[in-house]
Amino acid sequence: MLLIPCPWCGLRAESEFSSGGEANISRPYVNNDLSDNDWADYLFYRKNPKGWHQEQWHHVKGCRRWFNVERHTVTHEIRKSWPMNSSSDSND
Amino acid sequence: MTRYSALNLLREAGRLHSGWPEAWSSRDPKTSYDVIIVGGGGHGLATAYYLAKVHKISRIAVLEKGWIGGGNTGRNTTIIRSNYLWDESAHLYDFSLRLYEGLSKDLNFNIMLSQRGVINLAHTENEMREIQRRVNSIRLNGIDSEILTPEEIKHFVPIINLSNKCRYPILGGSIQQRGGVARHDAVAWGFARAASKLGVDIIENCEVEGFLISNGQVHGVNTNRGIIKSNKVGLVVSGHAGVLAERAGFRLPIESKPLQALVSEPLKPFFNVVLMSGKVHVYLSQSDRGELVMGAGTDSYNSYSQNGSFQVIEQMMASSIELFPVLSRLKVMRMWGGIVDVCPDASPIIGFSPLKNLYLNCGWGTGGFKATPGSGYVFAHTIAHEEPHDLAAPFSLKRFSSGALIDEHGAAAVAH
Ligand SMILES: Cc1cc2nc3c(=O)[nH]c(=O)nc-3n(C[C@H](O)[C@H](O)[C@H](O)COP(=O)(O)OP(=O)(O)OC[C@H]3O[C@@H](n4cnc5c(N)ncnc54)[C@H](O)[C@@H]3O)c2cc1C
Ligand SMILES: [Zn+2]
Numbered sequence: 348m349l350l351i352p353c354p355w356c357g358l359r360a361e362s363e364f365s366s367g368g369e370a371n372i373s374r375p376y377v378n379n380d381l382s383d384n385d386w387a388d389y390l391f392y393r394k395n396p397k398g399w400h401q402e403q404w405h406h407v408k409g410c411r412r413w414f415n416v417e418r419h420t421v422t423h424e425i426r427k428s429w430p431m432n433s434s435s436d437s438n439d
Numbered sequence: 440m441t442r443y444s445a446l447n448l449l450r451e452a453g454r455l456h457s458g459w460p461e462a463w464s465s466r467d468p469k470t471s472y473d474v475i476i477v478g479g480g481g482h483g484l485a486t487a488y489y490l491a492k493v494h495k496i497s498r499i500a501v502l503e504k505g506w507i508g509g510g511n512t513g514r515n516t517t518i519i520r521s522n523y524l525w526d527e528s529a530h531l532y533d534f535s536l537r538l539y540e541g542l543s544k545d546l547n548f549n550i551m552l553s554q555r556g557v558i559n560l561a562h563t564e565n566e567m568r569e570i571q572r573r574v575n576s577i578r579l580n581g582i583d584s585e586i587l588t589p590e591e592i593k594h595f596v597p598i599i600n601l602s603n604k605c606r607y608p609i610l611g612g613s614i615q616q617r618g619g620v621a622r623h624d625a626v627a628w629g630f631a632r633a634a635s636k637l638g639v640d641i642i643e644n645c646e647v648e649g650f651l652i653s654n655g656q657v658h659g660v661n662t663n664r665g666i667i668k669s670n671k672v673g674l675v676v677s678g679h680a681g682v683l684a685e686r687a688g689f690r691l692p693i694e695s696k697p698l699q700a701l702v703s704e705p706l707k708p709f710f711n712v713v714l715m716s717g718k719v720h721v722y723l724s725q726s727d728r729g730e731l732v733m734g735a736g737t738d739s740y741n742s743y744s745q746n747g748s749f750q751v752i753e754q755m756m757a758s759s760i761e762l763f764p765v766l767s768r769l770k771v772m773r774m775w776g777g778i779v780d781v782c783p784d785a786s787p788i789i790g791f792s793p794l795k796n797l798y799l800n801c802g803w804g805t806g807g808f809k810a811t812p813g814s815g816y817v818f819a820h821t822i823a824h825e826e827p828h829d830l831a832a833p834f835s836l837k838r839f840s841s842g843a844l845i846d847e848h849g850a851a852a853v854a855h
Contacts, residue, residue: 348748349740362750366739368694387840391692391783395681397743420695421743 352428353406354414367403369393370415397421403431440636443547462628463635468642471668472500474822475660476675477647477683479503481512481623482800482807483675484630484641485815486822488546491637493816494823499639500669501631502662504646508627511677512808514745514777516700516734518713518722519809520557520618522577522584527833527845528786529580534830535813536617542812548629550621551727555712557618558587558595560762562607562718570613577615587612595712598765605761607719620713620724626811649686650797657687657796673798673822678743678778680801689793691801692839693780696737697747698805701755701774703766705729714762721758730772733759737779737805746776779804784844789818789831798822799836 349361375381375389394400400420405413416428441447441460451458474490476483479501490496501507521533543550561567570586577584589601589609601609631641642664649661651668659668674683678695706729715722720735735755738747752774760767782788782802787810792799800818803810817828827835838844 348750361748368741383840383842387692388690391839392690393692393694395691395694395741396685397679397682400741402740418740420741423742423744 349418349423349425351404351416352425353404353409353412354428354430355410355412356406359406359409363406363408365405365407367405367413370401370403399426404428440632443549462632463641466500466640466642468500468502468645468662468664468667469498469640470666471498471659472640473498473669474500474671474673475667475669476501476673477660478510478675478677478679479507479627479631479641479643480510480675480677481508481626481630481811482677482803482814482818483673484508484627484634485812486673486675486800486818487639487641487815488630488634488637489816489819490823491634491639494819496823497638499634500667501634501639501641502645502647502660502667503641503643506643507631507641508624511698511777511779512627512811513624514700514775515623515808516722516724516732517620517623517808518557518618518715518724519552519621520615520713521582521809522557522559522573522613522615522618523847524573524576525845525847526580528847529577529582531813531817531830531834532810533580533582534816535810538812538816539621539809540617542626542629546629546633548625548632550625550629552619552621554617554619555724556595556614556616557713557715558592558612558614560592560612560714560716560718561610562716564610566718567610570611574613583615583617585614585616587614596710596714598709598763599714600762600764607761609762614712618713623808626808630811630815647683650794652687652794655795657794670796671798671822672796673800673818674792675800675818677780677801677803677807680780680799682743684792687792687794687797691788691799691836692783693788693802694741695743695778696740696781697742697745697776698734698737698779699747699751699755699774699776700732700734701752701771702726702730702732704770704772706731706769716758716762719758719761721755721762723759723762731759731766731769737781738776743778744776745778781805783839785847786845787814787834788836789814789834790821790827790836792836 651659781804817831820828
């Protein structure tokens, strides 16, 4: 079981959280000009790295807030977590 | 290669089994091939076998980074069935089941197919209605499927708890009598042996690290054992599909997650079907050695480590005890995980990639063992004819842009 550092509640057991997948996805702005491929990219294509991964988690059985985590997908090590829309969000 | 037969078994018994030849020959890679299959799991080996057998292609290599069948093929709970909801899936999975029915004979290798029946349970009125709807649409596709009352389920599984005082009482279910289990290793070994006999080079400990690409076309692969050229490369690497796609410069609508399973200590035979419950999430069968084999859902997060979180195991055991309270003191012997390649619509991707000469067969996720022969057959056709097999056509990568998804989430109430 992962120990996940909620930015508000501190380290808590994974079973208190639900995983929200890749972080920093924003809905495409102009729908009319959007190609099918771009729309598919937004809906279905996700980063799936073997290594460090930025993802979002929901502390659903705790403070009920969403936040971001950077976790390694082989070792499961978590090296940071931060509130959404804060300065740590990377846009790569 | 010696045929496996009663006569040869008798002869070998007479000389203490000293004369059996190796089942497939291990080879060093040549510098080029007509077709390279990346990934020596069941699907890759089946593809190579049908390329050689049906399409008479002679220079084929299967490149496997570890040992054959060491991926999800050797890690799954071996449930086979074809009772899928949508026409596209029903046709593909039933084609595969029919190939399974003749496979031991075709490969001259006993894959220990046991069509003992697969039962899906319903625990709520809504689930019962859903199962009725599914049984009807499955039957319209000519696939066997029946509704069961709780008493009929008890007939198949005498130790099941039918009390209506529990949290999720059993209201009924469905059965596919032709469903069952097979020996997973035997499927990999049988395909490897039969392919090797037809001249396919099976090359273990050979990891593909990149691709030779020019003008949007693939001409070969870079491996830890050197460059190997080919103008047709099939990618059949399950959980690592995304890693290799990235090396080739494109993305896939796939996320890789751990799926765990476990076996218990051996018990006397008491349970002769496969039982699946989506609500009380677990699926169970009893192996020939008497162990209970259990599996459930994937872990929620992406991962490439072949183990997941403990609470998933705890939940599947709790579910088993809900169905069979008599198992409460059962001991677990082993647990393990595999990395499954999950598509947003829980259906596979079979066909062209964004690069010419590179073909995809991935996204089988939590349920591809049952599709092994069918997947290999239609993928071999797709590679040989450079045109999707009719059964594979709906499963193209393009469906994610066109919107023609094949939504098999909860195909029969659970992931498998
Ligand atoms: C716990 C568990 C339970 C399951 N239960 C069921 C079930 O009951 N019924 C069912 O139908 N399905 C089940 N599945 C799913 C099923 O196991 C898979 O869908 C199926 O086995 C996939 O076969 P494959 O040949 O595509 O992949 P694999 O058997 O994983 O083969 C892919 C191979 O590619 C190799 N590879 C990866 N990267 C490279 C590289 N760079 N170069 C060379 N080789 C590489 C790997 O080493 C691996 O051997 C289960 C899966 C798991 C993990
Ligand atoms: Zn919190």
